[in-house]
Amino acid sequence: MANGESIWLYSPSTALAIVVAIIFLVPTLALTWQTVIKYRSWFFLCVLIGSALEVGGYICRAVSANRVTEIPPYAISSSLIVIAPVFIAAGNYLLLGRLIRAVLSSKHHRIFLIPAHRITRIFVACDILTFFIQCSGTSIASSDSWEGEMATVGTNVLIGGLALQAGTLSWFLSIVARFWWATEQGVKEDAPKGWGKVWKAICVSTGLSLVRSIYRVIEFALGIEGYPFQHEWMFYVFEALPMVPAIAIFCFIHPAKYLGSKGRAGKLKVADSGTELESGGVIDARRERRK
Numbered sequence: 001m002a003n004g005e006s007i008w009l010y011s012p013s014t015a016l017a018i019v020v021a022i023i024f025l026v027p028t029l030a031l032t033w034q035t036v037i038k039y040r041s042w043f044f045l046c047v048l049i050g051s052a053l054e055v056g057g058y059i060c061r062a063v064s065a066n067r068v069t070e071i072p073p074y075a076i077s078s079s080l081i082v083i084a085p086v087f088i089a090a091g092n093y094l095l096l097g098r099l100i101r102a103v104l105s106s107k108h109h110r111i112f113l114i115p116a117h118r119i120t121r122i123f124v125a126c127d128i129l130t131f132f133i134q135c136s137g138t139s140i141a142s143s144d145s146w147e148g149e150m151a152t153v154g155t156n157v158l159i160g161g162l163a164l165q166a167g168t169l170s171w172f173l174s175i176v177a178r179f180w181w182a183t184e185q186g187v188k189e190d191a192p193k194g195w196g197k198v199w200k201a202i203c204v205s206t207g208l209s210l211v212r213s214i215y216r217v218i219e220f221a222l223g224i225e226g227y228p229f230q231h232e233w234m235f236y237v238f239e240a241l242p243m244v245p246a247i248a249i250f251c252f253i254h255p256a257k258y259l260g261s262k263g264r265a266g267k268l269k270v271a272d273s274g275t276e277l278e279s280g281g282v283i284d285a286r287r288e289r290r291k
Helices: 012-037 042-066 071-103 115-142 146-182 195-220 233-253 255-259 285-290
Strands: none
Touching: 012 042, 012 233, 012 255, 042 071, 042 233, 071 115, 071 195, 071 233, 071 255, 146 195, 146 255, 195 255, 233 285, 255 285
């Protein structure tokens, strides 16, 4: 440990935590303006909330770095940083369900037997389940100060929750890929212009979230004496770094620009003139994905 009384297993950097908090603040402010003011797209609030939680998490981490013996700032920081990706994932789950209904004909609304309108519910439920498993594991392990048999049991439960989260994201990516294959068979005539950009954003955001999730599994599998727990750079490279573009990509490809303020497709009347919802004629799926 960096200090005999410190909660941390290394000397945490206050400056680095502040810098990362500011970095996350940039897409948070951009998404706030786009989601709340420009498009009024309340359906996309979950990603904005996730981004705000990241900011809060790293602010608390900066506080904890200056108060290394105090549990509250450390616990709050860890909790917010763990919860934030759940909201980002929920945003991607929601987007894919809406994209399927917007782009594919009704006969193709089932992906691997899952109806498009249930994708969000099923995967959000999986995320909530994995989150509670992780919380349970943490509670069990910390009940005896992360020592002894309870620490082993709790850590195993926690690893199980993290592994389930990684599995859920992998399963979701398989559905994203299956949707791409389905578009090869043709898309609706009134499919929103630029839907391929939204699909790419979902792929990037979910893929990076999966990288972060796999890191967390490895981190806890190696234990508190393992390399990841002992070196701060691992946390920032595999936790913070993937989540920045996972969120920021939606600043450049905001779903409401293509799906409308309510996240629906077709001929909608949207106040913002920049919303691309023009339709007419059969849309070439491969052309849209290349855009």
